[in-house]
Amino acid sequence: xxxxxxxxxxxxxxxxxxxxxxxxxxxxxxxxxxxxxxxxxxxxxxxxxxxxxxxxxxxxxxxxxxxxxxxxxxxxxxxxxxxxxxxxxxxxxxxxxxxxxxxxxxxxxxxxxxxxxxxxxxxxxxxxxxxxxxxxxxxxxxxxxxxxxxxxxxxxxxxxxxxxxxxxxxxxxxxxxxxxxxxxxxxxxxxxxxxxxxxxxxxxxxxxxxxxxxxxxx
Amino acid sequence: xxxxxxxxxxxxxxxxxxxxxxxxxxxxxxxxxxxxxxxxxxxxxxxxxxxxxxxxxxxxxxxxxxxxxxxxxxxxxxxxxxxxxxxxxxxxxxxxxxxxxxxxxxxxxxxxxxxxxxxxxxxxxxxxxxxxxxxxxxxxxxxxxxxxxxxxxxxxxxxxxxxxxxxxxxxxxxxxxxxxxxxxxxxxxxxxxxxxxxxxxxxxxxxxxxxxxxxxxxxxxxxxxxxxxxxxxxxxxxxxxxxxxxxxxxxxxxxx
Numbered sequence: 001x002x003x004x005x006x007x008x009x010x011x012x013x014x015x016x017x018x019x020x021x022x023x024x025x026x027x028x029x030x031x032x033x034x035x036x037x038x039x040x041x042x043x044x045x046x047x048x049x050x051x052x053x054x055x056x057x058x059x060x061x062x063x064x065x066x067x068x069x070x071x072x073x074x075x076x077x078x079x080x081x082x083x084x085x086x087x088x089x090x091x092x093x094x095x096x097x098x099x100x101x102x103x104x105x106x107x108x109x110x111x112x113x114x115x116x117x118x119x120x121x122x123x124x125x126x127x128x129x130x131x132x133x134x135x136x137x138x139x140x141x142x143x144x145x146x147x148x149x150x151x152x153x154x155x156x157x158x159x160x161x162x163x164x165x166x167x168x169x170x171x172x173x174x175x176x177x178x179x180x181x182x183x184x185x186x187x188x189x190x191x192x193x194x195x196x197x198x199x200x201x202x203x204x205x206x207x208x209x210x211x212x213x214x215x216x217x218x
Numbered sequence: 219x220x221x222x223x224x225x226x227x228x229x230x231x232x233x234x235x236x237x238x239x240x241x242x243x244x245x246x247x248x249x250x251x252x253x254x255x256x257x258x259x260x261x262x263x264x265x266x267x268x269x270x271x272x273x274x275x276x277x278x279x280x281x282x283x284x285x286x287x288x289x290x291x292x293x294x295x296x297x298x299x300x301x302x303x304x305x306x307x308x309x310x311x312x313x314x315x316x317x318x319x320x321x322x323x324x325x326x327x328x329x330x331x332x333x334x335x336x337x338x339x340x341x342x343x344x345x346x347x348x349x350x351x352x353x354x355x356x357x358x359x360x361x362x363x364x365x366x367x368x369x370x371x372x373x374x375x376x377x378x379x380x381x382x383x384x385x386x387x388x389x390x391x392x393x394x395x396x397x398x399x400x401x402x403x404x405x406x407x408x409x410x411x412x413x414x415x416x417x418x419x420x421x422x423x424x425x426x427x428x429x430x431x432x433x434x435x436x437x438x439x440x441x442x443x444x445x446x447x448x449x450x451x452x453x454x455x456x457x458x459x460x461x462x463x464x465x466x467x468x469x470x471x472x473x474x
Contacts, residue, residue, distance in 0.1 A: 144392065148385055152375045161371055162389065165364040166396045169403040176407060193406070197399070208392050215384040 001085055001093045008097030012066075022059040022102050023109055029055040030113045041118055048117035049127055049178030055113075056106040056131060057138060057167055063102050064142040064163065065149075065156050067094050068213070072150045081217050087210035095136075095143045103135030123182045130177035130194060137170045137198040140205050147209040150216040170197050236315040238459055245452045252452065256445035263439030271431055283341045285436055289443035291334040291359070297327030297447065298362060301369070302394040305387035314462075315455065317383040320390060321373060322454030326447060328366035335359055354404040361400045365393045379462065 033051050071077040080090050111124035145163035149155035173194035180187045267285035274281035304320030339349040376382035
């Protein structure tokens, strides 16, 4: 399992695409926002926490079809299914690799991008914390979606259609953490809630995703 | 011992009803009755509601949209529940009828969700001064709409029937959890403008409750919508079964 994890990480880092792409996409979204909303500093710093969360979420979506897609096409997934690791474990290893190569960089980048919006140190701190607790849920849900649409040709659009509604609770709580920090409200409750979302998905989705994988490999 | 035996025999009999051939038999006999009952309840309830109830003191005649809005919302939510149950039983018992029921529910539920959203918007314009607000109830209904769309799209994207049935069932199970989660998450996110539940059976004293004048026709149109849903559901499921049988026949013909 650990080997599988490192294999996925090296694959993501070495074979161009995936790794840096999400960060750059995130940056472009951030740069585009002022063009859409206007350059008013106060207004921008008001919407910034939500925009950063949304940008991170969309960037996360970008690399999802690679989680299982490539391995499914070249038959690696069939080999993994016959290996002693249960598919639940395969899923978890792949999610961990996806999080390390996508979720974590986004989490680290968001506070830096926050500088562009003139965000306070405290808000950026909480943005970091909320993304740290929230991105695991994004990776878990997204990989589950990826396992669902394996058999569909060109499932990328379908994948985002299925996954985005599932992202709603995570987005609500995550953006709430950063926003309530910005207006000086209590932020612990949404922070706990977003961790709960991550933990619930961690508890349930491995089984759902493994079931979907088995059906697709049938 | 005897009781368990009896119960289990009822259980078997119940599942016997889900045998495709048996299902076609009893549903074809039941369907006309349900359609007539639905037509009766809907026409009586709606005509009573629209023409023979007084205008509300504050809302005027706009209150009458309730006879479409509330029943549609009721059916939309319970439709998703039915989809959940149908999917669950498909995964457990591999009953084709149960997953086809879930499949037939989705478009009806989506239409009902759309009706509830649209009638709400039409009512909201004169009453709240806006077609749409990001209120928890409204938003979670919109989310429900998105979940219905996702389920339908996944069905149409996968060619093999059994694979599609399995995968959409998993999506329905997971989606149900997330729909509930979203329902309570949006409560946290925004303060509401939509009124609380006033259509209740319990006759609480402190509770603000809908007046009987409006409640009786509403009850009738709620029953009418449920029956309409049932009728559409049976028609949809029967169509799906026939389509499957047709496909089988075509395949057999190709083999010969």
